[in-house]
Amino acid sequence: MSIAEAPKTESKPELKIVEDATCTFCGCVCDDITLSVDQEAKRIVKAQSACVLGKSWFFNHHIEERPEATIEGKPVSYDEAMDKAAEILLNSKMQVTYGLSDTTCEAQRVAVAITDWIGGTVDTTTSVCHGPSGMAFQGVGEVTCSLGEIKNRADFVMYWGANPAESHPRHFTKYSLMPKGEFVPRGRKDRTAVLVDVRKTKTAKAVDIFLQLKPKSDFELLWSLRLLAKGIDPDPSVEEKTGISIETLKELMEKMKQAKFGAILFGMGLTMTRGKHINTEAVLSLARDMNRHTRFVAKAMRGHGNVSGADNVVSWTTGYPFGVHLGRGYPRFNPGEFTTTDLLARGEADAAMIIASDPMSNFAQAARDHFVTIPTIVLDPKLSDTAKVATVAFTTSTYGINVPGTVYRMDDVPIPLRPAFESPFKSDYEILKGIESRVRKQQLAAS
Numbered sequence: 001m002s003i004a005e006a007p008k009t010e011s012k013p014e015l016k017i018v019e020d021a022t023c024t025f026c027g028c029v030c031d032d033i034t035l036s037v038d039q040e041a042k043r044i045v046k047a048q049s050a051c052v053l054g055k056s057w058f059f060n061h062h063i064e065e066r067p068e069a070t071i072e073g074k075p076v077s078y079d080e081a082m083d084k085a086a087e088i089l090l091n092s093k094m095q096v097t098y099g100l101s102d103t104t105c106e107a108q109r110v111a112v113a114i115t116d117w118i119g120g121t122v123d124t125t126t127s128v129c130h131g132p133s134g135m136a137f138q139g140v141g142e143v144t145c146s147l148g149e150i151k152n153r154a155d156f157v158m159y160w161g162a163n164p165a166e167s168h169p170r171h172f173t174k175y176s177l178m179p180k181g182e183f184v185p186r187g188r189k190d191r192t193a194v195l196v197d198v199r200k201t202k203t204a205k206a207v208d209i210f211l212q213l214k215p216k217s218d219f220e221l222l223w224s225l226r227l228l229a230k231g232i233d234p235d236p237s238v239e240e241k242t243g244i245s246i247e248t249l250k251e252l253m254e255k256m257k258q259a260k261f262g263a264i265l266f267g268m269g270l271t272m273t274r275g276k277h278i279n280t281e282a283v284l285s286l287a288r289d290m291n292r293h294t295r296f297v298a299k300a301m302r303g304h305g306n307v308s309g310a311d312n313v314v315s316w317t318t319g320y321p322f323g324v325h326l327g328r329g330y331p332r333f334n335p336g337e338f339t340t341t342d343l344l345a346r347g348e349a350d351a352a353m354i355i356a357s358d359p360m361s362n363f364a365q366a367a368r369d370h371f372v373t374i375p376t377i378v379l380d381p382k383l384s385d386t387a388k389v390a391t392v393a394f395t396t397s398t399y400g401i402n403v404p405g406t407v408y409r410m411d412d413v414p415i416p417l418r419p420a421f422e423s424p425f426k427s428d429y430e431i432l433k434g435i436e437s438r439v440r441k442q443q444l445a446a447s
């Protein structure tokens with residue numbers, strides 16, 4: 001079966017139709033999907049309007065034959081596992097909670113509360129993707145808007161270090177390039193589209209202007225555009241540094257100034273290259289500068305389905321988006337010190353709770369080496385590499401497919417989830433509430 005092919009069933013089953021279901025595979029969080037569900041087989045057999053990635057997400061979902069929970073690999077009940085998880089958390093001195101970008105806001109909120117009760121550190125996958133953006137927002141703010149405004153108003157769209165043609169397949173058609181909007185009635189014909197990237201990706205085929213800059217020169221290029229926005233010529237050395245002539249940049253700036261509404265949509269190609277958070281500061285500052293001439297916004301292209309929710313929930317509860325230590329009774333934000341990969345790599349974390357994430361498959365070796373030496377709690381619908389080595393592993397139901405709740409689209413708009421069928425497994429929220437009540441009971445008994 002190819003990744004986006006519907007599962008075959010022998011007889012014609014009675015199908016349940018779920019209208020306006022939400023796909024949580026990527027940050028577009030498309031909420032216009034019509035699902036056909038074979039309730040007996042507990043499979044989604046049709047996902048109308050979903051892209052190839054969304055179809056793969058829906059069709060490959062099935063209820064795994066796994067114990068509801070394990071301790072040291074041995075099957076146990078949820079209650080026993082929650083008791084053990086509470087014990088690990090209460091015995092820790094430098095605990096870290098990590099993941100959170102593939103679960104509901106309701107579960108994220110409880111995860112932050114538990115971390116606060118025990119004085120641990122809360123961190124999300126933002127710290128390894130758009131973390132630099134989170135730091136830049138704190139520094140220079142953000143001129144922003146919803147994707148609906150981009151759809152209805154943007155006549156100039158610039159993708160920077162992003163490849164939505166492959167990473168967010170419906171972004172073009174729903175929001176940024178093709179759709180007809182109130183002030184862009186002819187859709188694509190009313191828009192000028194630009195891509196700035198170090199490689200010629202599939203997105204390059206969809207735009208009018210492709211600027212291939214030299215690797216690690218994003219900051220210099222952005223700063224040159226900032227200068228041009230203020231009427232100052234950049235130093236000629238920028239041509240050698242970036243591989244793009246000042247003449248080309250002047251033409252681009254002219255187009256930007258002539259736009260009625262411009263949007264810069266930036267991805268990890270900008271935030272995770274040399275410069276990191278100062279690259280993001282530069283792109284956010286450029287959007288701000290352009291508002292002297294016309295309306296301009298800058299938005300991050302977010303990957304995971306609810307990574308924006310994680311940023312929002314951690315921000316509204318602690319004041320900061322990720323990498324927040326709560327051990328002193330007040331929040332301290334310090335990426336590099338309180339980010340999970342760093343806490344693990346330095347051997348400082350003495351317990352970890354991982355929610356819907358798989359750090360054992362993508363963290364640096366030093367972090368992974370330490371992870372397997374400390375007590376760990378993992379909540380995941382799949383038997384991930386991280387769940388395999390967990391001290392306590394919970395099998396969970398999948399958000400959006402089995403579990404209702406709220407997620408945030410990449411433009412920070414909250415979207416409700418409409419699940420397709422029930423799972424025998426508990427949700428992240430239910431398990432985290434069970435752990436929280438045990439932690440509180442023991443803390444109150446000891447006080």
Ligand code: SF4
Pocket residue numbers: 023024025026027028029030049050051052053054055168169170171
């Ligand atoms: S664009 Fe993203 S959210 Fe929309 S259907 Fe495709 S994978 Fe799902």
